[in-house]
Amino acid sequence: MVQLLKTIGIKPTGWIVEIPAQLAVLSKLTDVNTAYVEAGFRNWVTKFSQAGITTVFDAGIQGVSIDEGLQLYQKLEQEGKLGFKTWTSFYWNDQNVDPIPELKRIHKEYNSDLVKVLRLKVNVDGGDDKQNAVFIKPYSDRNDGWKGEPILPAEVINKVVTEADAAGFDAYCHCFGDGATRLFLDAVEMATKKNEPRDRRHTASHVNFIHPDDLPRFKALNVIADFQTNWAARDALLQNVTLRRVGKDRLNSTINPRAVLENGGRIAISSDWPVAGWSATHEPLVTIQVAVTRQFIQPPRKPPLGGEKLRLTLDEAIYAHTLGAAYSLGQEKNVGSLEVGKAADLVVLEKNLFDVDVYEISKVPVLMTIMNGDIYHQDGL
Numbered sequence: 001m002v003q004l005l006k007t008i009g010i011k012p013t014g015w016i017v018e019i020p021a022q023l024a025v026l027s028k029l030t031d032v033n034t035a036y037v038e039a040g041f042r043n044w045v046t047k048f049s050q051a052g053i054t055t056v057f058d059a060g061i062q063g064v065s066i067d068e069g070l071q072l073y074q075k076l077e078q079e080g081k082l083g084f085k086t087w088t089s090f091y092w093n094d095q096n097v098d099p100i101p102e103l104k105r106i107h108k109e110y111n112s113d114l115v116k117v118l119r120l121k122v123n124v125d126g127g128d129d130k131q132n133a134v135f136i137k138p139y140s141d142r143n144d145g146w147k148g149e150p151i152l153p154a155e156v157i158n159k160v161v162t163e164a165d166a167a168g169f170d171a172y173c174h175c176f177g178d179g180a181t182r183l184f185l186d187a188v189e190m191a192t193k194k195n196e197p198r199d200r201r202h203t204a205s206h207v208n209f210i211h212p213d214d215l216p217r218f219k220a221l222n223v224i225a226d227f228q229t230n231w232a233a234r235d236a237l238l239q240n241v242t243l244r245r246v247g248k249d250r251l252n253s254t255i256n257p258r259a260v261l262e263n264g265g266r267i268a269i270s271s272d273w274p275v276a277g278w279s280a281t282h283e284p285l286v287t288i289q290v291a292v293t294r295q296f297i298q299p300p301r302k303p304p305l306g307g308e309k310l311r312l313t314l315d316e317a318i319y320a321h322t323l324g325a326a327y328s329l330g331q332e333k334n335v336g337s338l339e340v341g342k343a344a345d346l347v348v349l350e351k352n353l354f355d356v357d358v359y360e361i362s363k364v365p366v367l368m369t370i371m372n373g374d375i376y377h378q379d380g381l
Contacts, residue, residue: 034068041072042081044282049083049376051283052347052366055326055335056084057270059172059205060091060121066106073115083369083376085114085343087329089121089172095156100163107169113372118329120164122157122173124150124180128208128245129237133177136211140247148177158187161202165191170201170330172226178209185217192221201330203268208254209246218265224328225260226268229291229317232310234302235278252306257291257320259310268325269317284321288353289361291317297362314354314361344373 026032048056061069069088076082090106092099099120107117125148126132131139134148150157161171161184171188175181181204188202203224210225218225232255243251253259257267269291273282279296281287289297291312294304304311312320326336335343348368353361369377 032063034064034072037064037069038072038075042076045076045081045083046377048282049369049371050366050379051285052349052369052377053282053284054084054345054347054369054371055329055331056086057172057325057329058086058088059174059272060089062091066090066102070106070110070115070117074110074112077112077114080374082114083371083374085331085335085345085371087116087118087331089119090117091121091123092160093123093151095152099160100167103164103169104167118170119172120160120169122152122161122171122184124152124157124173124183125176126151127176129241131245133209134179134183135177135209135246136179136182139245140250141244147179150180150183154183154186157183158190161187162191162194165198165200165202166195168198170203172203172205174206175204176206176208178211178214181207181210182214185214185221185223188221188223189217199330201328203328205270206272207260209250210256210259212259215259215263215265218260219263222266224266224268224324225257226270226325226328227255227257227291227320228272228287229255229257229269229312230271230279230281230287231255232290232294232305233279233296234305235296237278238305239302254305256306256310257312257316261316266324266327267320268328269320270325283362285353285364285366286362288314288317288321289358291320292358292361297359314358318353344370346370 030036073082073086090099090103103120110117125134131146132148134150138145138147164171173184175184184204200222201224203226205226206228207225238251257269260267269287271282271287274280286297292314294306294311295301323332323336326332335345338346347366350365350367353364356364365379366377367379368375
């Protein structure tokens with residue numbers, strides 16, 4: 001976007017942060033309509049298959065309406081060009097809107113083989129760089145006690161998560177700071193106590209910071225922690241901005257799936273593509289490699305973020321990106337592993353990941369991607 005601004009004679013003097021602001025600027029430069037989104041989407045559908053992706057979770061359609069986005073998914077499905085199962089959500093962050101009726105509507109209306117609406121997407125906070133992540137202790141570079149404020153009041157989140165839970169819908173929540181993570185865990189706990197027992201799969205996404213006191217609650221509440229491990233390296237943003245925002249100790253504990261596992265909780269790992277402060281990738285092999293190294297894929301590499309003790313094993317990383325993610329979506333009986341009775345979703349790699357150096361994982365070519373028994377990518381076979 002910066003280059004686009006420069007080409008029309010506009011010199012950026014600051015940052016444009018958060019998707020709504022970016023879309024507002026982009027819409028002044030080009031017509032962000034359904035055709036524009038469809039053109040870009042068709043290009044990326046192929047790239048997803050080339051990367052070995054057979055299932056995605058869409059955490060919030062933006063730029064077009066929810067119906068336009070879901071109809072686009074189903075359009076490609078009907079053409080036979082949607083090479084992955086798509087579990088989607090209703091994105092909600094407006095306390096003046098009751099999301100439950102709309103969630104129920106689109107869940108009923110969009111329920112094809114490859115496109116289903118399963119969840120309510122909730123945003124508790126933003127990010128530390130903008131100082132709108134919610135923390136339990138104040139920001140280290142503020143002297144006014146600022147801890148951040150949630151996008152929605154806690155009582156509103158508690159009410160809506162409880163109502164969604166009662167209707168059988170799990171919540172998928174953006175939780176960046178440890179205060180946001182605690183707020184969401186509190187909401188799930190309230191819903192669990194108030195509603196009838198059921199097989200819940202509420203998921204906290206990002207969870208860049210988790211207070212030690214809250215780690216056992218993931219197991220107790222069966223809340224899945226969904227990490228973006230492709231961010232788990234000492235990039236320039238972490239070493240400069242985040243370090244100032246949270247201090248050294250909190251920085252070294254960030255993006256820590258190891259801590260959740262050690263406390264008996266379940267984890268998933270995903271990319272959060274295309275969003276990222278420094279590392280934006282849709283490629284599972286990149287996310288897996290950084291999970292096991294906690295260093296960037298490109299040298300020169302800084303020391304592992306938080307030390308070697310926070311690294312995942314390759315077994316753990318692969319499981320989190322396959323069966324762990326499938327469990328988060330309530331789909332572990334259908335996808336996530338090669339078993340009789342499950343969908344014929346599989347990826348053929350040129351090499352066994354357990355036989356290559358960990359710093360070469362992201363370089364292993366994807367030779368074939370099969371979804372529901374159909375080949376959507378083939379290279380060299």
